[in-house]
Amino acid sequence: MSKQIAIYGKGGIGKSSTASNVAAACADEGYRVTIIGCDPKSDSSITLLRGRRIPTIMDLMRQGVDIEEEDIVFDGYKGVKCVEIGGPEPGIGCAGRGIIVAISLLKKTSKAIEDTDLVIYDVPGDIVCGGFVAPVKKGLVSEAYVLTSGEYMPLYAANNICKGLSRLEMPLNGVICNSRGAPNEENIVSEFAKEIGSQLLAFIPKDVLVQTCEREGFSVIEKEPGSAIAAVYRKLARSIMTKSDARVPEPLDDARLRELTKI
Amino acid sequence: MPVKEKEPMIMHPRPSSIVAALYTLRDLDTDVVILHGPPGCCFKHARLLEEDGMRVVTTSLDESGFVFGGHDSLVEVLEKVIRRFNPKRIGIVGTCASMIIGEELHEAVMDVQPDVPVIEVEVHAGYRDNTKGVIIALESALAAGIISEAEFERQKSLLKEATMVEKRHGAASKEYLEPNRGDLKFKVAGRLLELMKQGKRGLNILNAKKETAFMFADINLAVNQIAEKLGSPIINMANLNEDVGLPKNRRNAREIKEELKNRGMDIHHITGGLDEYPVAGNSANQIIGEKYSDYDFAVITGVPHALPMDNINNMELFSITNGPRQVIPLKEMGHRHVMVEIDLHPRTLGINHIVESEFGATLREMAKDV
Numbered sequence: 001m002s003k004q005i006a007i008y009g010k011g012g013i014g015k016s017s018t019a020s021n022v023a024a025a026c027a028d029e030g031y032r033v034t035i036i037g038c039d040p041k042s043d044s045s046i047t048l049l050r051g052r053r054i055p056t057i058m059d060l061m062r063q064g065v066d067i068e069e070e071d072i073v074f075d076g077y078k079g080v081k082c083v084e085i086g087g088p089e090p091g092i093g094c095a096g097r098g099i100i101v102a103i104s105l106l107k108k109t110s111k112a113i114e115d116t117d118l119v120i121y122d123v124p125g126d127i128v129c130g131g132f133v134a135p136v137k138k139g140l141v142s143e144a145y146v147l148t149s150g151e152y153m154p155l156y157a158a159n160n161i162c163k164g165l166s167r168l169e170m171p172l173n174g175v176i177c178n179s180r181g182a183p184n185e186e187n188i189v190s191e192f193a194k195e196i197g198s199q200l201l202a203f204i205p206k207d208v209l210v211q212t213c214e215r216e217g218f219s220v221i222e223k224e225p226g227s228a229i230a231a232v233y234r235k236l237a238r239s240i241m242t243k244s245d246a247r248v249p250e251p252l253d254d255a256r257l258r259e260l261t262k263i
Numbered sequence: 264m265p266v267k268e269k270e271p272m273i274m275h276p277r278p279s280s281i282v283a284a285l286y287t288l289r290d291l292d293t294d295v296v297i298l299h300g301p302p303g304c305c306f307k308h309a310r311l312l313e314e315d316g317m318r319v320v321t322t323s324l325d326e327s328g329f330v331f332g333g334h335d336s337l338v339e340v341l342e343k344v345i346r347r348f349n350p351k352r353i354g355i356v357g358t359c360a361s362m363i364i365g366e367e368l369h370e371a372v373m374d375v376q377p378d379v380p381v382i383e384v385e386v387h388a389g390y391r392d393n394t395k396g397v398i399i400a401l402e403s404a405l406a407a408g409i410i411s412e413a414e415f416e417r418q419k420s421l422l423k424e425a426t427m428v429e430k431r432h433g434a435a436s437k438e439y440l441e442p443n444r445g446d447l448k449f450k451v452a453g454r455l456l457e458l459m460k461q462g463k464r465g466l467n468i469l470n471a472k473k474e475t476a477f478m479f480a481d482i483n484l485a486v487n488q489i490a491e492k493l494g495s496p497i498i499n500m501a502n503l504n505e506d507v508g509l510p511k512n513r514r515n516a517r518e519i520k521e522e523l524k525n526r527g528m529d530i531h532h533i534t535g536g537l538d539e540y541p542v543a544g545n546s547a548n549q550i551i552g553e554k555y556s557d558y559d560f561a562v563i564t565g566v567p568h569a570l571p572m573d574n575i576n577n578m579e580l581f582s583i584t585n586g587p588r589q590v591i592p593l594k595e596m597g598h599r600h601v602m603v604e605i606d607l608h609p610r611t612l613g614i615n616h617i618v619e620s621e622f623g624a625t626l627r628e629m630a631k632d633v
Contacts, residue, residue, distance in 0.1 A: 094363060096364070096365055097362075097363050097365070100365050130366065131364075133365070134365055137365070137370070
């Protein structure tokens with residue numbers, strides 16, 4: 001039985017970096033991993049593919065080609081299966097519909113989401129319409145993770161996501177803090193996690209190494225395996241694979257959220 | 264990654280996959296269908312289908328439904344439908360609007376938990392071939408245990424053939440097809456009567472799609488009646504096998520066959536069932552090749568373009584369709600006389616007997632003077 005997870009969080013908070021490093025760390029441990037980038041800008045898997053951009057499902061559908069598994073599923077770092085859904089340029093068309101269509105095609109053409117130990121759906125930060133929860137609604141995601149920093153706005157977004165998860169009755173398996181260096185950050189996020197009925201799974205310190213590696217097209221796990229930050233991702237990967245304490249979150253009201261983030 | 268041969272974009276309006284799904288649900292004896300979408304979607308066909316006894320209702324999604332989602336409306340309508348109509352079988356059919364915003368039909372069914380089968384059809388009208396709507400509906404019917412795997416596979420292969428028929432010589436054969444009313448029925452009837460008076464030998468072929476046979480059969484009946492009167496040898500073929508297809512199609516085949524018999528028409532060859540029009544033409548072709556290839560003329564009603572030209576090439580062909588866009592392709596195939604029964608389909612809904620056709624009436628009227 002594979003673990004099917006989605007990582008949610010405010011746009012730009014570091015979901016793709018976290019997803020790809022977790023994927024690489026799990027692959028190091030010998031797990032079979034699949035990562036599915038659901039963002040139209042299709043950059044979830046780029047650091048697992050040494051900076052290479054792979055064709056997206058939606059691009060191929062648009063060209064009207066017969067799509068086989070090998071056209072859309074690519075082997076990345078240590079055999080991590082990489083898939084990018086893709087979608088339109090910002091401001092045109094309908095990215096949400098793209099996710100619905102691509103997910104159903106993926107289900108039909110590929111075993112990559114079944115014959116595996118871990119599937120990570122890297123979903124866009126803003127779940128602006130029905131299409132963006134297609135993986136959840138189609139029953140492809142069984143647990144969620146929320147990524148946030150200790151600042152008010154990312155926490156506000158995280159809390160909002162919890163509202164959505166609770167409406168969808170999707171269990172949350174943990175909160176991950178991607179530090180922006182805000183004061184008292186670990187405590188704030190830890191308290192937030194506790195109050196919504198979850199737990200802080202990892203505190204990822206701000207480290208320029210992540211960006212340096214990404215710029216060159218690598219995860220830190222691949223490029224700087226001995227670094228401290230790589231160790232943090234490894235620990236998080238292990239928690240994801242072993243801990244399972246998933247519960248439907250109970251979002252906070254805005255007053256409590258403001259109170260919580262007061263320094 | 265083989266690049267598919269890029270099919271030409273077709274500009275003329277064509278049948279909709281949503282409507283195709285609706286008709287399929289009717290053939291499955293569904294009592295009520297909920298269209299999950301805007302109020303006007305598929306209005307014309309929704310109304311027509313009510314003539315056949317199937318209720319069609321809509322969740323009436325509006326601007327705020329598009330923005331905030333239509334789940335609650337669907338739940339509400341589903342509950343109302345159960346209370347008001349007490350249906351034995353319910354269908355829920357998607358529309359472009361609800362599918363684009365990612366509505367999950369199944370969620371509403373889970374919420375309401377009806378104790379009768381619900382066929383959920385996640386369909387929109389954006390498929391190149393409208394047969395896709397039939398396939399999706401049948402897949403759901405299969406999942407709901409309403410049809411057998413064998414029937415599903417049978418239908419699927421027929422639909423594939425139907426799609427090919429349209430691509431070869433039908434509405435999907437050209438980038439743009441001009442609608443055309445076809446030849447004047449009065450003139451063509453005159454020519455047909457002349458041939459029959461000369462004692463020419465003719466084939467009288469019904470190859471019609473489902474209920475449209477209720478009117479097309481009237482033409483074959485008229486031809487048979489007049490040929491008898493004039494002493495012209497006629498061979499009758501029809502796709503009226505009552506032992507295949509979905510419940511309604513079997514029923515209709517039986518009704519038409521019985522009426523033809525009662526009105527004095529013997530069918531010499533049954534070529535297939537009412538849903539087998541895409542392949543029944545092939546059996547007709549084979550029979551003609553074996554026995555009748557030297558006949559002088561053929562009257563072909565329904566879907567004449569599904570009949571291969573191999574063995575009828577040298578005959579004078581009288582073809583009757585109900586599609587104004589089918590006239591030009593038929594002429595190009597070599598059908599000399601092509602006529603259109605305008606608005607045929609609406610008049611074949613909600614009935615269980617043969618209805619008069621314009622060409623049949625013209626033939627009968629003119630035959631009085633012979």
